[in-house]
Amino acid sequence: MTKIGVIxxxxxLDDRDAQxxxxxxxAEPVALWHGDHSLDGVDAVVLPxxxxxxxxxxxxxxxxxxxxxxEVIEAAGRGVPVLGICNGFQMLSEARLLPGAxxxxxxxxxxxxxxxxxxxxxxxxxxxxxxxxDEIVIPLxxxxxxxxxxxxxxxRIEGNGQVVFRYVDVxxxxxxxxxxxxxxxxxxxxxxxxxxxxxxxxGFGPDMPDAMRSGTDxxxxxxxALAALLSA
Amino acid sequence: MTITTPAVPDTVANAAATPExxxxxxxxxxxxxxxxxxxxxxGRRPTSGELAxxxxxxxxxxxxxxxxPYLRQFGQKVSEKxxxxxxxxxxxxxxxxxVGEGWAxxxxxxxxxxxxFIEPFQGAATGVGGIVRDIISMxxxxxxxxxxxxxxxxxxxxxxxxxxGVVSGxxxxxxxxxxxxxxxxxxxxxxxxxNPLVNALAVGVLRHExxxxxxxxxxxxxxxxxxxxxxxxxxxxxxxxASDSFSAGGPTKRPAVQVGDPFAEKVLIECCLExxxxxxxxxxxxxxxxxxxxxxxxxxxxxxxGMFIDLEKVLLRDPTLTAExxxxxxxxxxxxxxxxxxxxxxxxxxxxKWDVETSVLGEVTDTGxxxxxxxxxxxxxxxxxxxxxxxxxxxxxxxxxxxxxALQADTAARxxxxxxxxxxxxxxxxxxxLSDKRWxxxxxxxxxxxxxxxxxxxxxxxxxVDEESGLGFAVATDANGRYCQLDPYRGAQLALAEAFxxxxxxxxxxxxxxxxxxxxSPENPEVMWQFSxxxxxxxxxxxxxxxxxxxxxxxxxxxxxxxxxxxxPVVAVLGVIDDVARRIPSGxxxxxxxxxxxxxxxxxxxxSAWAGTLHDHxxxxxxxxxxxxxxxxxxxxxxxxxxxxxxxxxxxxxxxxAQALAEAVLRFGIGARVWITELMQRDGVDATAxxxxxxxxxxxxxxxxxDDVRFQGLCEGRGYEFLxxxxxxxxxxxxxxxxxTIPVEELRRVHTATMSDRFGAVVx
Numbered sequence: 001m002t003k004i005g006v007i008x009x010x011x012x013l014d015d016r017d018a019q020x021x022x023x024x025x026x027a028e029p030v031a032l033w034h035g036d037h038s039l040d041g042v043d044a045v046v047l048p049x050x051x052x053x054x055x056x057x058x059x060x061x062x063x064x065x066x067x068x069x070x071e072v073i074e075a076a077g078r079g080v081p082v083l084g085i086c087n088g089f090q091m092l093s094e095a096r097l098l099p100g101a102x103x104x105x106x107x108x109x110x111x112x113x114x115x116x117x118x119x120x121x122x123x124x125x126x127x128x129x130x131x132x133x134d135e136i137v138i139p140l141x142x143x144x145x146x147x148x149x150x151x152x153x154x155x156r157i158e159g160n161g162q163v164v165f166r167y168v169d170v171x172x173x174x175x176x177x178x179x180x181x182x183x184x185x186x187x188x189x190x191x192x193x194x195x196x197x198x199x200x201x202x203g204f205g206p207d208m209p210d211a212m213r214s215g216t217d218x219x220x221x222x223x224x225a226l227a228a229l230l231s232a
Numbered sequence: 233m234t235i236t237t238p239a240v241p242d243t244v245a246n247a248a249a250t251p252e253x254x255x256x257x258x259x260x261x262x263x264x265x266x267x268x269x270x271x272x273x274x275g276r277r278p279t280s281g282e283l284a285x286x287x288x289x290x291x292x293x294x295x296x297x298x299x300x301p302y303l304r305q306f307g308q309k310v311s312e313k314x315x316x317x318x319x320x321x322x323x324x325x326x327x328x329x330x331v332g333e334g335w336a337x338x339x340x341x342x343x344x345x346x347x348x349f350i351e352p353f354q355g356a357a358t359g360v361g362g363i364v365r366d367i368i369s370m371x372x373x374x375x376x377x378x379x380x381x382x383x384x385x386x387x388x389x390x391x392x393x394x395x396x397g398v399v400s401g402x403x404x405x406x407x408x409x410x411x412x413x414x415x416x417x418x419x420x421x422x423x424x425x426x427n428p429l430v431n432a433l434a435v436g437v438l439r440h441e442x443x444x445x446x447x448x449x450x451x452x453x454x455x456x457x458x459x460x461x462x463x464x465x466x467x468x469x470x471x472x473x474a475s476d477s478f479s480a481g482g483p484t485k486r487p488a489v490q491v492g493d494p495f496a497e498k499v500l501i502e503c504c505l506e507x508x509x510x511x512x513x514x515x516x517x518x519x520x521x522x523x524x525x526x527x528x529x530x531x532x533x534x535x536x537x538g539m540f541i542d543l544e545k546v547l548l549r550d551p552t553l554t555a556e557x558x559x560x561x562x563x564x565x566x567x568x569x570x571x572x573x574x575x576x577x578x579x580x581x582x583x584x585k586w587d588v589e590t591s592v593l594g595e596v597t598d599t600g601x602x603x604x605x606x607x608x609x610x611x612x613x614x615x616x617x618x619x620x621x622x623x624x625x626x627x628x629x630x631x632x633x634x635x636x637x638a639l640q641a642d643t644a645a646r647x648x649x650x651x652x653x654x655x656x657x658x659x660x661x662x663x664x665x666l667s668d669k670r671w672x673x674x675x676x677x678x679x680x681x682x683x684x685x686x687x688x689x690x691x692x693x694x695x696x697v698d699e700e701s702g703l704g705f706a707v708a709t710d711a712n713g714r715y716c717q718l719d720p721y722r723g724a725q726l727a728l729a730e731a732f733x734x735x736x737x738x739x740x741x742x743x744x745x746x747x748x749x750x751x752x753s754p755e756n757p758e759v760m761w762q763f764s765x766x767x768x769x770x771x772x773x774x775x776x777x778x779x780x781x782x783x784x785x786x787x788x789x790x791x792x793x794x795x796x797x798x799x800x801p802v803v804a805v806l807g808v809i810d811d812v813a814r815r816i817p818s819g820x821x822x823x824x825x826x827x828x829x830x831x832x833x834x835x836x837x838x839x840s841a842w843a844g845t846l847h848d849h850x851x852x853x854x855x856x857x858x859x860x861x862x863x864x865x866x867x868x869x870x871x872x873x874x875x876x877x878x879x880x881x882x883x884x885x886x887x888x889x890a891q892a893l894a895e896a897v898l899r900f901g902i903g904a905r906v907w908i909t910e911l912m913q914r915d916g917v918d919a920t921a922x923x924x925x926x927x928x929x930x931x932x933x934x935x936x937x938x939d940d941v942r943f944q945g946l947c948e949g950r951g952y953e954f955l956x957x958x959x960x961x962x963x964x965x966x967x968x969x970x971x972x973t974i975p976v977e978e979l980r981r982v983h984t985a986t987m988s989d990r991f992g993a994v995v996x
Contacts, residue, residue: 010587011495013410017682020699035585051408054495110403110675111995141407141677172995198679203813204696212817212900213685 002027002226005042007072009034009063013050014085014197021197022046025222034066044081044125044225045072047088049141049195059102059144060090069095079232081125081225082189086142089181089191098182098191099157100149105142106174114206114215115140115194116168117180121161124187125228129220136217137206138194140172140180145193147175147182157182165192188228196221241555242280243609251277260287266624273618281604281611284556285619288522289529292788295623298754299786302764305771306781314780317743325369325446325518326436327782329744331808334440335697337705338370341380341433341748341804343787348430352397357405357492358466359432361564364409364497365518368504368567371444372436375681376695377406378416379432380709380748380802384425386664386990391420394428395991401492402432403675408494409501412684413676414693417709420664426792431748431802435707437697442508446517448535448570451598453514455528455539456576458503458583458590459566460496462523463549466562496565503586504567512579515570523561525619527568529602532616535570538597539616541604545591555606570596630764631757640718642851644837649920654972656846657890657923658982663845666887667986668898671994685812689899691734691883692807694815702811708734709805711750712886713798714839715854720762721769724801725857728773729928730885731805736866737881737931739816739873740807745774747784747803752796754788762799763788770801776859779805814873818882819899820934820960825879827904827958829889830865830947831930833911835921841886842924861929868950869931877939877946884930890923892932894979897966901976906958907969914955919971934960 004027006018019029030042034052039045052063063069069091076082076097084092092098105111114137119130130136149157154176157163165181173193181192196218199205205215247253257267260283270278270286278286292298306322319336320328326340344359360377367374379402384391406413411434448455507513515535517527524546532539546558553561571579576592583590597603602619604612650656660666669688678687685704686694692708710731716723728745735742747770752759774781784804790797809815820827837843838852872878880899884892889908897904908922917925935943947954967973988994 010499011408013408013498013680017680020682050410051495051498054408054493056495105995107993107995109400109995110407110677112674112677112679113995139679141679143407195679198682201682203685204679204682207900212821 002229003030003042004044004046004225005030005032005039006046006048007032007034007068009052009066011050011052011054012048014195015048017197018046018048021200021218021222024200025219025226027226032068034063034068037067037071039071039075043229045075047084047091049086049088052087055144060087060094064091064094073097076189079186079188081228083126083221084191085195085197086193089193092189092191097189098184099153099162100147100182102144103146103148104144105146110143111172112141113172115172117165117194118168120166121164121183124164124183124190126190126221126224127164128227129224135168137199137208137215138196138218139198139206140194142173142193145173147179149176160185164190241606241609241611243611244279244613247279248276253277255283257283257287261291262287266290269624274614279611281555281559282614284559285525285529285612288525288560289619290623294522294526296786297624298626298628298788299763300625301627302767305767309771309775310780311775311778313778318780318782319443322781322783325366327744327746328370328443329782329806331697331703331705333698333701333703335703336438336440336443337435337806338367338372338438339433339435339707339746339804339806340366340783341431341709341746341802342785343748343750344430344432345428345750345787345790348398349394349426349428352394353401354491356398356401356430358564359430360402360405361492361494361497362520363432363434365520365567367434367436368501369444369446369516369518370436370438371442371508372438373505374411374434374436374501375683376414376435376693377411377433378414378693378707378709379430380416380711381418382424382429382800383420384428385422386420388425392991398428398430399672399675405492405494407677409498410680412678412680414678414684414687414695415708418669418672421713423713423797427790427797429750429790429800433709433804435705444508444513444516446531446534447515448531448539448596450514450572451536451596452573453596454571454573454576454592455541455594455596456569456571456579456590457546457566457593458569458588459500460493460563461547461549461589462558462561463563464553464557464561465491467557467560492564499586499588500565500567503583503588506582507579510578510582512571512575512582513569514572517568519566519568521562525559529616529620531568531570532602533620536596536598537616538599539594539602540597541594543604543606545593547589547591555611628754628760629757630760632761633758639851640853644843644849644852647843647847647849653919653923654974657894660841660845660887660891661894661979662982662986663841664986666841666891668983669987670984671987671991674995685815686738686817690818691737694738694740694812696812702813704809704812706735706738706740706807706809707804709802710734711800711802713800714844714850716766716799716801717850718839718852718854720765720799722854722857723799724766724769725773726854726928727801727803728770729857729859729862730883731803732777732862732866733883733931735805735807736869737816737818737883739814739869740809741870742779742805742807742866744779744806745781745803747781747801749786750790750797750800750802751788752791756796759796766799766801773859777863814876816873816878816881818880819896820880820902820904821900822879823902823960823962825934825936825960826940826956827906827960828933828935829911829930829955829957830933830952831861832927832953833915833917833922833925833930834927835917836925836927837921840924840926855926855928858929864950864952865929865931868946868952871946872943875942877935877943878933879936880934882932884932885926888924888926893966896932897976898979898983903961903963903965903976904958905961905967905969908957909970911955911957
């Protein structure tokens with residue numbers, strides 16, 4: 001069975017949710033600990049959401065220096081699929097595995113909403129089960145979710161197709177170019193602010209036009225990773 | 233507040249030798265007779281450390297000295313059924329209820345009112361933190377929070393300060409803690425102007441075998457303090473802030489407000505759960521009000537009775553703290569555990585893994601005394617029960633309010649009834665108390681943990697407990713201070729009935745109650761009368777519904793100057809549902825469903841939102857309570873949920889049928905065509921009463937056409953009044969035939985503008 005690791009940092013909040021999502025697509029979740037120097041031989045890695053170390057320096061900044069990040073950076077270099085969700089995205093940016101950075105939401109408030117996204121790049125390790133242009137609904141919840149980068153970097157990632165998700169209808173935090181998620185050049189490392197693990201189980205996901213709490217668009221992030229690993 | 237630091241510590245020996253020393257008991261909140269009683273108990277004057285301990289533990293907030301004689305009713309008015317599933321009742325950190333399949337649920341609601349006025353952000357944040365630690369202390373994993381909030385007049389300039397602070401404090405702490413916020417309520421009323429209410433509720437789940445209690449047993453077992461370091465924050469919070477009224481022009485009391493660190497608490501939760509799972513803890517208690525004074529004396533009182541503590545071992549944030557300050561500090565995110573010597577190593581390994589600072593303070597003894605040393609000298613030597621349990625109890629004077637007969641005589645019957653019911657509905661829908669609260673709830677995480685089956689704006693929050701079976705709980709809070717001002721006995725029962733009905737509307741079966749009783753000063757005999765009546769009403773109501781009160785708290789001194797708040801007994805009801813997949817939402821999701829009104833409508837507008845909002849009137853008698861009907865209605869809904877017959881259910885309360893219709897439309901934007909003529913004829917009421925009366929035991933239920941016959945059969949079989957009053961439509965409007973039509977967009981605009989006009993755009 002494919003093993004996908006979920007790293008728990010002090011202050012991780014959605015680690016068990018990510019593990020559940022991995023179980024739901026038929027893979028085996030493996031709990032990893034920030035202080036270890038081991039990925040336990042997993043095939044892919046998820047850095048979950050939360051407020052690691054209370055986000056006290058900058059969101060994700062302290063966690064990006066955790067012992068296990070040495071192994072995450074090494075694995076990312078080998079092409080292992082790595083997904084950073086919300087705080088995990090912030091960690092990957094801080095670790096320079098992904099472009100850009102995050103600042104306080106433009107409106108200065110924490111926001112939680114069912115967010116519509118457009119899949120811009122359906123060829124990454126975490127999006128190959130989508131078709132480019134797909135519109136999906138994924139819950140979003142953050143205080144420091146405003147994606148920023150300098151002009152050159154924005155041009156570069158837009159040109160390279162590294163913008164993987166864009167906010168549709170509402171830009172909830174003032175992110176540049178409505179960017180909700182990005183990848184590295186190789187496409188094995190993806191980070192996004194919204195939480196796919198919260199849209200994986202009917203009855204507990206976002207409201208959809210046909211029924212309340214029925215959204216499961218997040219499942220395809222994880223089936224994508226399984227497909228990427230099979231074809232690798 | 234300043235505490236004089238003696239050059240040499242005030243030892244027990246010194247206290248015995250210097251009986252004449254003048255002590256600052258009044259500055260610490262103790263009355264003279266209380267101070268004399270302490271001297272009598274000890275047979276000498278207390279040391280300054282003992283005085284600090286007694287002063288906080290004998291405060292109103294910790295000792296319940298004015299309320300205790302009344303609260304006993306909750307333990308006396310009980311039936312066998314009420315005891316059946318109660319694993320832990322009142323008196324522990326939180327009540328625990330058996331919900332089946334080997335699971336238990338623990339929940340409690342508690343006030344953090346005064347700190348939230350002085351420093352709204354930290355006050356509200358630490359209110360969440362405190363109640364969550366109560367839940368952890370029971371051995372449970374916290375899984376949900378909600379808040380009952382009362383603010384002053386929405387247009388008062390100071391209200392925005394309090395609203396922004398309180399909401400962002402709850403958002404900050406709860407979100408960082410990773411707990412879904414699943415409901416609650418928010419009211420604005422000028423009676424809460426300088427005394428907002430912030431009542432925080434938390435729910436936890438545990439397996440039966442994981443239950444832990446706060447007691448120190450086993451001579452030689454270690455007393456361990458772990459979590460955040462002890463600092464100078466919150467000193468005297470319980471005795472000074474929570475047990476006294478604010479007076480205009482007095483000194484600000486900000487240093488008595490604690491400062492919260494949700495990250496430290498999140499780590500503490502995970503650390504505690506790992507300690508429990510590995511069986512490394514014998515007894516556990518959180519540190520809240522009265523800090524180390526409370527934890528040591530309560531643990532010792534509930535256990536073998538003796539304990540030795542070396543206070544110098546306490547890890548400090550500020551090394552200049554005196555022994556008295558360390559005893560009284562209310563620094564957050566701390567826990568105290570009782571650990572056997574054999575398991576200490578394992579315990580320390582777990583706390584080390586989570587980077588939680590820990591110190592072994594002392595051990596359980598068989599002396600029957602709580603002895604505390606400071607720098608090698610004995611500064612406390614007391615019988616712990618005298619501190620924690622046998623505090624003073626007051627039989628406060630009670631007086632029937634001089635104004636209440638006139639208030640009750642001034643009914644809403646004299647108020648003119650308009651012919652423009654459309655305008656009435658919109659005015660009510662946009663009134664502060666009935667307006668959309670997404671400005672608040674969009675700042676809360678409802679998703680984390682992945683088990684939230686229902687949350688705001690549904691009638692109750694619902695959370696899955698068991699991922700295999702779908703077993704879950706529902707919880708709702710309610711209190712209508714206006715009703716309680718008119719009649720505290722009936723008002724408290726109305727709060728209970730509505731919370732009960734809200735839980736029933738989700739399809740869950742109500743099983744237990746927690747309450748947070750917010751009142752004015754107990755030294756005011758009229759307030760004591762209100763309190764006595766509210767408690768009596770609640771206890772009688774719980775007996776009729778046969779659901780036990782499992783805990784809660786009392787918050788007195790909610791007043792500014794001499795003006796008390798409206799009595800506000802916030803009632804939280806917990807329910808159980810076999811499978812959350814059968815939950816019932818509050819709004820219409822599909823067109824073409826039949827809309828039923830369950831129950832009978834009487835002309836009951838006294839104390840209503842209609843009277844308050846449209847006529848600025850408060851008088852008369854609040855609606856009649858019929859617990860028999862509430863029980864039958866809950867049974868009906870539970871059966872409808874089990875057979876999946878109800879597409880939605882929404883309780884009728886503030887604003888009556890009109891508000892319920894508008895909310896059901898706004899939930900998912902599905903319109904409706906409604907007729908009320910038949911209802912008016914059947915119940916003998918006019919259109920105003922049909923739309924705005926707040927009669928109880930009523931619910932709005934939508935039923936798919938294919939289930940119509942079965943649903944009607946269910947109502948007939950159970951003998952409950954039902955009437956088809958409409959049908960859902962994809963018309964983009966709410967039409968009440970022969971009365972008015974309002975587009976959904978207009979409803980939405982009016983509903984959402986109220987909060988955003990005052991506090992900023994609704995984000996999201």
